Amino acid sequence: MMRELLKQSIIALPDVSDEIRGHLLNKKQKQTPLDLNEAQQLLERVLGNIAKSRTIYVCIDTLDEFEDMNRRDFLQSIRRILTSIDRQVLVFVTRRLHIENVNDIRKYVTIKVDQDNNKDCMNEALRQEILNEIVASLHDM
Numbered sequence: 711m712m713r714e715l716l717k718q719s720i721i722a723l724p725d726v727s728d729e730i731r732g733h734l735l736n737k738k739q740k741q742t743p744l745d746l747n748e749a750q751q752l753l754e755r756v757l758g759n760i761a762k763s764r765t766i767y768v769c770i771d772t773l774d775e776f777e778d779m780n781r782r783d784f785l786q787s788i789r790r791i792l793t794s795i796d797r798q799v800l801v802f803v804t805r806r807l808h809i810e811n812v813n814d815i816r817k818y819v820t821i822k823v824d825q826d827n828n829k830d831c832m833n834e835a836l837r838q839e840i841l842n843e844i845v846a847s848l849h850d851m
Contacts, residue, residue: 711776711784712749715768719756726756746787754791761797774805812845819844 720726720734730752737744744752760766768788776784792799819841826832 711770712746712753712787713744715770716744716749716753716756719753719760723756723760726759730755746783750787750791754794757791757799758795758797761795761799766795766797766799767802768799769802769804771804773803812848815848816841816845 720730733752734744757766770788773781788801792801823832823837823840
């Protein structure tokens with residue numbers, strides 16, 4: 711995610727310094743990925759340059775897809791970057807709540823199964839098996 715923010719920031723500021731561009735090209739040629747610290751340092755420099763001329767808006771979507779440890783590290787890195795920039799940076803973060811509602815899903819699947827046009831292939835036992843398997847698989851998600 712940090713590398714993606716860096717990439718998008720560089721796209722927003724095409725006149726990124728030759729030093730940063732050279733560092734990134736060198737990494738690409740050697741096929742070595744940026745580690746979190748490198749990406750953080752470069753992002754800090756790029757955002758600092760952007761912030762000199764305009765307000766920065768950062769949108770981080772689906773934060774819930776991070777593992778807990780990675781999410782914490784990522785947010786700490788973002789906080790360090792933002793505190794180092796003496797300009798206004800607005801951050802918008804989204805995440806989805808994982809509310810499990812088995813009854814709603816059961817109703818939805820029941821409706822879809824009942825809409826099957828080929829009624830000859832579906833008996834009550836198969837219908838119940840489909841419903842039970844889908845609901846049981848929800849607990850693994």
